[in-house]
Amino acid sequence: MTTNGGSNGAGYFATNFSELGQRPEASRFYDHDYETVLQSMVAHVLKHESPIYEDLLIERIARAHGFQRSGDRIQRAVAKVIGKQYRRTKDDGRTVVWGDGQASRIVSYRSCEPDVRSHGDVPVAELASLAVPFIRVRLSDDDILYRMADHFKLGRLREPTRVRFQMAVDLAREVARTAMS
Secondary structure (H helix, E strand, C coil): CECCCCCCCCCCCCCCHHHHCCCCCHHHCCCHHHHHHHHHHHHHHHHHHCCEEHHHHHHHHHHHCCCCCCCHHHHHHHHHHHCCCCCEEEECCEEEECCCCCCCCCECCCCCCCCCCCHHHCCHHHHHHHHHHHHHCCCCHHHHHHHHHHHCCCCCCCHHHHHHHHHHHHHHHHHHHHHHC
């Protein structure tokens, strides 16, 4: 298991673009010569937040420019910048974008407040790390799912969340089996 991006296993924080030293300019968003700014913004988000769902990455860039929504044009512009430079994987119907050099199947969970990132916005590869200690002590899947729900303070485990958490448990078990062989 590896840690991700710039977090070193610490908490999860939404990217602070002021660290880049360049101000987002909404009026130039679609200009061809503005792509380098968008590239640096994408790289900055990935450095701090990857793996991250592509829709959240696009939303971060859009909000930094003052856009309230990330419509098709904004999505296409940012997706073009992401291009083939970064690895993408599918995760429960959503695309996950990975930072440079990230190839791990499981990454350390980064805790945060629910208003920063909900459990639904945590990639399965990250959720899987929550299951690992419970797998080591041989808890049943149901017990692990209960512990994961408790971690997120969920009063009730709804079916879509149960399915995602089970995917994470399955991934963690698969990685554990592979490591043992």
